[in-house]
Amino acid sequence: xxxxxxxxxxxxxxxxxxxxxxxxxxxxxxxxxxxxxxxxxxxxxxxxxxxxxxxxxxxxxxxxxxxxxxxxxxxxxxxxxxxxxxxxxxxxxxxxxxxxxxxxxxxxxxxxxxxxxxxxxxxxxxxxxxxxxxxxxxxxxxxxxxxxxxxxxxxxxxxxxxxxxxxxxxxxxxxxxxxxxxxxxxxxxxxxxxxxxxxxxxxxxxxxxxxxxxxxxxxxxxxxxxxxxxxxxxxxxxxxxxxxxxxxxxxxxxxxxxxxxxxxxxxxxxxxxxxxxxxxxxxxxxxxxxxxxxxxxxxxxxxxxxx
Amino acid sequence: xxxxxxxxxxxxxxxxxxxxxxxxxxxxxxxxxxxxxxxxxxxxxxxxxxxxxxxxxxxxxxxxxxxxxxxxxxxxxxxxxxxxxxxxxxxxxxxxxxxxxxxxxxxxxxxxxxxxxxxxxxxxxxxxxxxxxxxxxxxxxxxxxxxxxxxxxxxxxxxxxxxxxxxxxxxxxxxxxxxxxxxxxxxxxxxxxxxxxxxxxxxxxxxxxxxxxxxxxxxxxxxxxxxxxxxxxxxxxxxxxxxxxxxxxxxxxxxxxxxxxxxxxxxxxxxxxxxxxxxxxxxxxxxxxxxxxxxxxxxxxxxxxxx
Numbered sequence: 001x002x003x004x005x006x007x008x009x010x011x012x013x014x015x016x017x018x019x020x021x022x023x024x025x026x027x028x029x030x031x032x033x034x035x036x037x038x039x040x041x042x043x044x045x046x047x048x049x050x051x052x053x054x055x056x057x058x059x060x061x062x063x064x065x066x067x068x069x070x071x072x073x074x075x076x077x078x079x080x081x082x083x084x085x086x087x088x089x090x091x092x093x094x095x096x097x098x099x100x101x102x103x104x105x106x107x108x109x110x111x112x113x114x115x116x117x118x119x120x121x122x123x124x125x126x127x128x129x130x131x132x133x134x135x136x137x138x139x140x141x142x143x144x145x146x147x148x149x150x151x152x153x154x155x156x157x158x159x160x161x162x163x164x165x166x167x168x169x170x171x172x173x174x175x176x177x178x179x180x181x182x183x184x185x186x187x188x189x190x191x192x193x194x195x196x197x198x199x200x201x202x203x204x205x206x207x208x209x210x211x212x213x214x215x216x217x218x219x220x221x222x223x224x225x226x227x228x229x230x231x232x233x234x235x236x237x238x239x240x241x242x243x244x245x246x247x248x249x250x251x252x253x254x255x256x257x258x259x260x261x262x263x264x265x266x267x268x269x270x271x272x273x274x275x276x277x278x279x280x281x282x283x284x285x286x287x288x289x290x291x292x293x294x295x296x297x298x299x300x301x302x303x304x305x306x307x
Numbered sequence: 308x309x310x311x312x313x314x315x316x317x318x319x320x321x322x323x324x325x326x327x328x329x330x331x332x333x334x335x336x337x338x339x340x341x342x343x344x345x346x347x348x349x350x351x352x353x354x355x356x357x358x359x360x361x362x363x364x365x366x367x368x369x370x371x372x373x374x375x376x377x378x379x380x381x382x383x384x385x386x387x388x389x390x391x392x393x394x395x396x397x398x399x400x401x402x403x404x405x406x407x408x409x410x411x412x413x414x415x416x417x418x419x420x421x422x423x424x425x426x427x428x429x430x431x432x433x434x435x436x437x438x439x440x441x442x443x444x445x446x447x448x449x450x451x452x453x454x455x456x457x458x459x460x461x462x463x464x465x466x467x468x469x470x471x472x473x474x475x476x477x478x479x480x481x482x483x484x485x486x487x488x489x490x491x492x493x494x495x496x497x498x499x500x501x502x503x504x505x506x507x508x509x510x511x512x513x514x515x516x517x518x519x520x521x522x523x524x525x526x527x528x529x530x531x532x533x534x535x536x537x538x539x540x541x542x543x544x545x546x547x548x549x550x551x552x553x554x555x556x557x558x559x560x561x562x563x564x565x566x567x568x569x570x571x572x573x574x575x576x577x578x579x580x581x582x583x584x585x586x587x588x589x590x591x592x593x594x595x596x597x598x599x600x601x602x603x604x605x606x607x608x609x610x611x612x613x614x
Contacts, residue, residue, distance in 0.1 A: 035470050041531040042503035044495055046470035050478040054470070101440060106432035125413035126481050129436070133408060134470040136440065140447040141465030144458040151457035158448030163342050163353035163361070163441040171357040174433050188351055196349035224348040 053131035076292035079209020086146040093139035100132040160200030169193025198227025229277035278303030360438035383599035386516020400446035467507035476500025505534030536584035585610030
């Protein structure tokens with residue numbers, strides 16, 4: 001019996017994931033202090049306002065799903081958590097940059113993020129663009145300092161975040177606003193924009209652990225399914241969720257006329273799909289054995305909000 | 308006597324640098340075709356409009372100074388040019404992203420670049436932000452595929468381009484617009500915004516060659532001086548240059564009230580400084596021996612425009 005199958009074990013896993021989330025916050029904060037490059041010719045100290053902007057967005061809270069996933073994927077395949085920290089921090093830097101740029105006036109034009117003004121509102125648009133650029137750049141700098149397979153980690157993250165992944169998905173998402181709905185391929189958009197980064201998080205955990213190819217392939221499939229589950233659940237929560245719990249306000253998708261899984265398939269079918277994906281992610285995690293209990297819990301939590 | 312010290316040798320070096328520039332163009336074009344990641348779960352083909360935007364900016368011409376510098380720095384320290392290509396392409400991807408984002412309305416708000424509409428004018432602002440993000444991301448993906456020391460190359464480029472380098476310098480440059488001129492440290496801004504990337508180009512050439520630390524240190528100093536020389540010469544050319552030769556139009560700095568070396572020190576002192584820097588860069592290149600003849604020529608060309 002795996003820990004997650006007893007209520008005691010499940011509670012311990014939930015506590016463990018919460019402890020990891022707090023440690024992610026601490027290490028993110030410390031990592032910003034480490035952005036010094038005084039040895040190199042031409043290097044300067046990061047300008048105060050730029051660093052403040054990076055900190056404002058990076059330390060705005062959030063579930064820290066992606067870095068926690070890196071860490072537990074590493075441990076699930078027998079690695080030491082310590083070896084996964086560069087990848088964990090890098091993926092959160094990268095995720096944060098993507099939120100900053102997505103919020104810009106030329107993109108989604110959002111004024112609020114996690115209950116606070118978005119970065120370009122709190123600072124200014126130029127600083128927001130540059131803080132995003134800096135976080136993206138520093139993500140790769142952090143990642144290349146990993147002890148094990150740094151080059152493969154960089155390739156993995158670049159593929160997940162670039163034109164075949166997150167940025168490509170964001171481009172398709174923006175273009176979809178001007179397309180007939182029958183032509184919009186929601187799965188393709190979300191696979192690239194959201195799920196691909198979960199695939200990278202899980203795979204980077206395995207790479208940091210030095211896991212065999214077979215296990216990394218399993219982690220990838222888990223990442224793809226759990227990432228999709230989060231997206232489907234998010235679409236649903238925007239319609240049927242609890243505003244206090246999401247911290248975002250509800251009905252935002254409908255207000256901006258966004259085409260979502262709920263619009264396409266209806267509430268009931270979308271809820272079924274979320275459950276199916278959560279169950280599938282659970283099974284994939286269980287195939288990794290007892291050490292993967294936190295991956296099982298993450299799969300459950302992805303969809304428990306819409307149960 | 309090094310090749311550059313005879314007129315025949317100098318002509319051959321100029322021809323060689325031009326051949327490299329053309330090969331950079333060809334390889335940049337081919338590299339965009341290579342942006343496919345169909346093996347990974349969740350990967351998509353790059354959206355057509357995004358790829359078109361990346362191509363529009365990446366293949367807009369230009370002197371290709373930074374990639375050529377990577378290549379000849381590699382050869383100057385005994386490396387094979389083939390080993391330097393990933394770094395050469397990566398630094399041009401990165402430079403191109405920085406131009407795209409600098410031109411945005413929230414930044415320098417430029418309508419023209421190299422005689423053509425800037426990317427956000429030719430396409431739209433969202434696509435320009437995303438094409439810049441994609442080029443920055445793919446730069447690290449390319450770099451991590453280098454045969455030799457990929458992780459060190461990634462660290463070098465991330466430091467040069469991030470908050471302690473180019474992005475930090477751009478932030479200082481924007482903030483300088485609202486500061487009293489007496490408080491503006493032009494050297495600090497340009498060291499970070501321009502010269503640091505030349506330091507990285509030269510150092511990456513040495514790293515790709517597997518050059519000893521002492522030679523890489525020499526290349527760094529060369530990069531810092533030659534990068535500074537280009538910036539000082541650019542400031543001067545904007546005032547005294549030949550509009551047809553620059554392809555940019557003149558007096559742009561003055562028209563926007565920009566604080567430059569010429570404004571601070573006057574035309575004559577700025578010209579003296581450019582010459583001094585060109586001479587210093589020449590000396591540093593000569594210290595690397597005969598194979599560094601192209602570096603000598605680059606130093607000469609940096610300032611010949613203001614001679």
